[in-house]
Amino acid sequence: MDPVLTRFVREPNGHTLDFYVKNGGYEALKKALGMQPNDIIDVVTKAGLRGRGGAGFPTGLKWKFVLKDTPLPKYIACNADESEPGTFKDHVLMERNPHLLFEGCLIGCYAIGAKVAYIYIRGEFHHVQRVLEAQIEAARQAGYIGTNILGTGFDCEIYVHRGAGAYEAGEETALLESLEGKRAQPRIKPPFPAVAGLYGAPTAVNNVETLCNVPAIITNGPEWYASLGPEKNGGPKLYCVSGHVKRPGVYEATMKTTLREIIYDMAGGPRDGHTIKAVIPGGSSVPILLPHQLDIPASFDEVAKAGSMLGSAAIIVMDETTCMVWAAENLLHFYRHESCGKCTPCREGTDWLYKILRRLESGEGAMSDIDLLTNVAGNIAGKTLCPFGDAAAAPALTAVKHFRAEFEAHVREGRCPHRAGWRREPRAGAAAQGAHA
Ligand SMILES: Cc1cc2nc3c(=O)[nH]c(=O)nc-3n(C[C@H](O)[C@H](O)[C@H](O)COP(=O)(O)O)c2cc1C
């Protein structure tokens, strides 16, 4: 397919307003401002655009849910937090094609009746923030952002808000808390943000890539968009491929493309002389797939049928040199650090999982630790306030499910069998750290 979202990313000045406008930029906004807001929502619904932030929820429906009959202002909160391991697509769009995002934000705001869009960007993205702010100013000077946009009477501002760099700030209600200046901890739902979001006002929280899809839908129509992919999985999709492949990077394809094609044809496949052992198809938060499961379209629905999730479409590839106990330990190190601490199963459970995995990996674990691991993970999944708990449990649960023999080998041999001749120094007081709790 011809790239839609990454069309300009390799052009030296592809991020500038001049370049964008010369290449048809902001024409979709002009068209949208001549339409009725509800008709825009209908077009997006008919196109079948599904959110690219992880859950794949239909965007048209989300916009429809935004409370209409209210004296309160409405908002779009663009989720640009992008902190999940393996996920690095949104910052490419923002840095290399920022006006596409602004155009999506402006059309979205017009459709739901909002006058302000906030781009909530991950704290570490200083450089991207600078690019966005400079380009917002350029767009404002040219009349695309601000008051009376293109002489139509539509007013809309876009602000960039830099978060503190916490993974949990990407959860939509935690993001709203953070935008309001509070700690990024999730709210209880309902009410959903579409009814009571930012400052208690109706808010649509949309991912960067989701909003970047909107201009092409307005320009080319919903039938074109839907026809690009399998049913209910239309449009272009960005895949981030990382790990043991020759050409890691961001690739644009339709969701008809198989996981194998993305990994082998686009990202070059495993390193010479190596074979793939495991693949996490949707960022670190989803169940692991095995090599024989790669011949499925990389779509929301097909990956779910295979027992995992497309999530943020961050495909992490691990070859036979990877110790799966270590991989799970590594991920739990992340989740334990990033748990916001609001609910007990997640706060205590992620720490417990990490400790069990650490002692198993270092060869200090017992056989009973393997079942303890699945037991603790099973008591986190589905029992927490937000999906972070499920995400943290998934690596431990599926690593044991698919690679139990490897866990047992660690216990039997008293070391990591993948690192011949290597053994962690026994840690002082390892048993005393609640290790065998
Ligand atoms: C722990 C956690 C982290 C998340 N991080 C992000 C993120 O960085 N970016 C994002 O767009 N969505 C993230 N999400 C999903 C958002 O909560 C929300 O579903 C999404 O922003 C909605 O946008 P969409 O409908 O356009 O996908 C995260 C969810 C959870 C539970």
Ligand code: SF4
């Ligand atoms: S599941 Fe974890 S991250 Fe989510 S609210 Fe509970 S403690 Fe916070």
